[in-house]
Amino acid sequence: MAEYIDQVDREARKRALKVFQETFKMLYDQIARGEPPYMMLPKRTLANTIYDEKRKLLLLGPEKLKRSFLDLNESKKFMQTLLMAKIIYEALERDEYPTIRDLYYRGKHTIIYREPGGRRHEENTWDEQRESDAVIRDIEVLTGLLREEMLILSKEKGKVVGNMRIRSGGDVIDLSKMGHGAYAIEPTPDLIEFVDVDAEYVLVVEKDAVFQQLHRIGFWRRHKAILITSAGQPDRATRRFVRRLSEELKLPVYILTDADPYGWYIYSVFKIGSITLSYESERLATPSARFIGVSMTDIFGYGKKKPYLSEKERRNYIIKAKDADIKRAYELMNYKWFQTKKWQIEIKIFLDKKSKLEIEALTSKGLKFLADKYLPEKIETGDWIE
Amino acid sequence: MPRRQQQLESFRSMTPSQFFYEYREVAGFGSPSRALYQTVRELVENALDATDVHGILPDIYIAIEREPENPNYYRVTVEDNGIGIQPQHVPYAFGQVLYSSKYRLRQARGRFGLGAKMAILYGQIRTGKPVEVYTSPQGSNKIYFFRIKIDIQRNRPIVLTRAEFPNPSGWHGTRVSVVVEGDWPRARSRIHTYIQRTAIAAPYANIVFRDPDNRIVIYRRRITKLPPIPREVKPHPHGVDIELLKQLIAKTNAKTLLEFMVEAFQGVGKKTAEAFLEYAKLDKNLDPRTLDDKKLEYLARKLREYPKFRAPSADALSPFGPEIIEAGLRAILEPEFVTAVTRRPKAYEGHPFIVEVGIAYGGKIPPMNEPMLLRYANKIPLLYDEKADVAWKVVDPRNFDWKAYLVNFPAPIAVLTHIASTKVPYKGVGKESVADVPEIENELRNALREAARRLRDYLLKKKREEEAKKRIITFMKYTPEVASSLATILKDMGVREEDVRKMLLNIMKKKLGIEDDKFHKLIQGLEVSIEE
Known part of the structure; x- marks a missing residue:
């Protein structure tokens, strides 16, 4: 098997194993000195998430959490963290590529203990994947290694097509020759090498269905675009891939989402990072990404700007906002990174009209309208939000 | 003793049979089930009064048997190892109402010896059976046997049988046996409870009880310490009434009021007596026998009013003491924690009293929505009319802030209260609940607080220990995973799982x-294993 394994992977493993040994040696040294073992972890909470206005990134704040084994409230988490470290370490040693689901199952043990009184109790090391996922994030910040660097895989979600060739695992793949399909962005996008590219910008579409439609009518070929979909909330691989296109190939990135608070948040995750993964923003975020639409001003117009939809179309396509949407809008309104003039106008119109719209509404008006009028016109006239 | 008997002649104007007929409900013989309970109670209390009060560790045997001739007739037999009764007194002690060896001013369970005779009378009226008595006074080489009935009209004993047996083993004590009409199925739980409560308060006694279902309950002696023996005291001037004054005057040899005061009352010397008589504007040389009812009423009132008498003596009182209460609660309720408080003597209206409170918590006591209350007055368990008792008023969670003492109901808690006094202020003649006398209520509350504070200290300590235990269990159960992880990651450095664990x-x-x-x-015994 060894000869099929990529040299790049092997190097990554060696490095990760070494980092693990160094990190956990520190815990062992505490124990050997007779001190209660503890680890310091950055707090992954909204309160400890800082928006760096200069770099336009969501970053992890300075607050640390002391996770001590002898602290009754932290003891279980401490054990879970070490258990997860052990499983990841073993997978690295054995040249395996576990998914986070695998890691969940591998670490799910039952601890059976009998109290001095004779009562028998059972307790699982963890019950839900939510718990083991949280511990993986803790190990990432503790070791400074991202899960990709620990060769942990996640489900591939993002797809890409375009006039571009890449090298992955020794093969050259032509992203313009994917037929009706597309290239699934691999969980370790840092191991991809860009061979050559002929494109003027990147268009990221939230909805997979819209992506397919644009692909089939040859949108990317006609408009010299790299077409990507995140199929909903973007995973880390898609975000890293978009970031590399922006950073290394200097391509402008446009993001197309539904016109509602969830679409806006997807855009902000691409652009500045997410609260849960703020420790990775520096690597995953694309600070220059632009929100192309669908914006509230596209629907209703604003000032001199005329709306793209007629009164009758609005009546047909607009959906009434739900309570959850409105609540989310108020939350976003308070996030620092949404406190720009254009975003505040967007949110205000939304709260005023209490209406949202899906991208599909524009394809209903006409796929050609979306591909050949709406998108090119907005890019050309600079009608986006940053 | 014989002299005192003569003094009691004045009570003869009461016809005992009439009295009994009219007041048997009040005396506790209103229904067959209550009567059976009351019979047991009176005989057991007499048995204890014949033993512990005289410094003897009690051995009490109680039996209730169905009489073969009538399923509603029960023979109640109680035997003690007490001081016994001189044979010449036996007919009067059991065959004449209001004859008592206990007519003195000191704490005892019964006072006028009325109760046992009520039982005998009740038995005789309903079943026609005489009382049977075996007795042997301490040091006697004979055992005496009597079968006695009461001549109800004349309040005289009728001795049906009198016999003597040799006493080679030196046994002393009394065995009384009466047949009464009763209702065992209805009285069963009360009687068992009564005997259990008696055992709680007398852990220095061996008590054996055989019931009509042939169930035998044995309460073994737990300690050999007896409560202090109460001494006889003279009455306190604050506690007198006209009737008592008359009795005291009839008894005295004093020629003047001054002499009478000094002789008849406790804590009154010549000086105090003179000061009082001056206060009451009474001639100190007056012959007390010349006082008429009006003067007696005046004297009694002034005696009660005068504020400068010394506080009543507690010498006549016999509290259990904390050791006995704790031993009793521990033996019968099997709690995890027990404490008891005996307060210093206090007085109300010239009657000395001592309040005691015991608390038992946890263990085999089941959690309840309110405290289990075990009430005692002069060592007698009180079972009826609980909610009317001053003790309930004090321990009631609506009146007492149990939460402040870390007791949250439902809680496994029992409270024992004991009021020892030369005169317990019962509500009514049934002697089942104590009235709300403010002095007693305050003492009960103070005693309860004192005991509850100790309980709180215990619960706090327990809580801390449980937290420590919880911590240890938590750490112990996670240690294997932690040790295994470090040993895996650091195996190249020679880190071994076993060492990390240690x-x-x-x-x-x-x-x-x-x-x-x-x-x-x-x-110890904490095992941790992991199932992968």
């Missing part, structure tokens, strides 16, 4: 500040 255990011990032996006790 080191973690030591760190834990140090951190929790637990001594070695205690730590081992805490973790």
Whole structure:
């Protein structure tokens, strides 16, 4: 098997194993000195998430959490963290590529203990994947290694097509020759090498269905675009891939989402990072990404700007906002990174009209309208939000 | 003794049979079930009064048997190892109402010996059976046997049988047996409870009880310490009434009021007597026998009013003492914690009293929505009319802030209260509940607080220990995973799982500040295994 394994992977493993040994040696040294073992972890909470206005990134704040084994409230988490470290370490040693689901199952043990009184109790090391996922994030910040660097895989979600060739695992793949399909962005996008590219910008579409439609009518070929979909909330691989296109190939990135608070948040995750993964923003975020639409001003117009939809179309396509949407809008309104003039106008119109719209509404008006009028016109006239 | 008997002649104007007929409900013989309970109670209390009050560790045997001739007739037999009764007194002690060896001013369970005779009378009226008595006074070489009935019209004993037997084993005590009409199925739980409560308050006694279902309950002696023996005292001037004054005057040899005061009352010397008589504007040389009812009423009133008498003496009182209460509660309720408080003597209206409170918590006591209350007055368990009793008023969670003492209901808690007094202020003649006398209520509350504070200290300590235990269990159950993880990641550095475990255990011990032996006790039997 060894000869099929990529040299790049092997190097990554060696490095990760070494980092693990160094990190956990520190815990062992505490124990050997007779001190209660503890680890310091950055707090992954909204309160400890800082928006760096200069770099336009969501970053992890300075607050640390002391996770001590002898602290009754932290003891279980401490054990879970070490258990997860052990499983990841073993997978690295054995040249395996576990998914986070695998890691969940591998670490799910039952601890059976009998109290001095004779009562028998059972307790699982963890019950839900939510718990083991949280511990993986803790190990990432503790070791400074991202899960990709620990060769942990996640489900591939993002797809890409375009006039571009890449090298992955020794093969050259032509992203313009994917037929009706597309290239699934691999969980370790840092191991991809860009061979050559002929494109003027990147268009990221939230909805997979819209992506397919644009692909089939040859949108990317006609408009010299790299077409990507995140199929909903973007995973880390898609975000890293978009970031590399922006950073290394200097391509402008446009993001197309539904016109509602969830679409806006997807855009902000691409652009500045997410609260849960703020420790990775520096690597995953694309600070220059632009929100192309669908914006509230596209629907209703604003000032001199005329709306793209007629009164009758609005009546047909607009959906009434739900309570959850409105609540989310108020939350976003308070996030620092949404406190720009254009975003505040967007949110205000939304709260005023209490209406949202899906991208599909524009394809209903006409796929050609979306591909050949709406998108090119907005890019050309600079009608986006940053 | 014979002299006192003569003094009691004045009570003869009461016809005991009429009195009994009219007041048998009040005396506790209103229904067959209540009568059976009352019979047991009166005989057991007499048995205890013949023993512990005289410094004898009691051995009490109680039996209730169905009489073969009538299923509603029950023979109640109670035997004690007490001082016994001189044979010449036996007919009067059992065959004449209001004859008593206990007519004195000191704390005893019964006072006028009325109760046992009520039982005998009741038995005789309903079943026609005489009382049977075996007795042997201490040091006697004979055992005496009597079968006695009461001549109800003349209030005289009728001795049906009198016999004597040799007493080679030196037994002393009394065995009384009466047949009464009763209702065992209805009285069963009360009687068992009564005997259990009696045993709680007398852990220095062996008590054996055989019931009509042939169930035998044995309460073994737990301690050999007896409560202090109460001494006889003279009455306190605050506690007198006209009737008592008359009795005292009839008894005295004093020629003047001054002499009478000094002789008849406790804590009154010549000086005090003179000061009082001056206060009451009474001639100190007056012959007390010349006082008429009007003068007597005036004297009694002034005696009660005068504020400068010395506080009543508690010498006549016999509290259990904390040791006995704790031993009793521990033996019968099997709690995890027990404490008891005996307060200093206090007085109300010239009557000295001592309040005692015991608390038992946890163990085999089931959690209840309110405290289990075990009431005693002069060592007698009180079972009826609980909610009307001053003790309930004090322990009632609506009146007492149990939460402040870390007791949250439902809680496994029992409270024992004891009021010892030369005169317990019962509500009514049934002697089942104590009235709300403010002095007694305050003392009960003070005693309860004192005991409850100790309970709170215990519960706090227990809580801390449980937290320590919880910590240890938590750490112990996670240690294997932690040790295995470090040993896996650091195996190249020679880190071994077993060593990490040991080191973690030591760190834990140090951190929790637990001594070695205690730590081992805490973790003994704690097993952790992991199922992959």
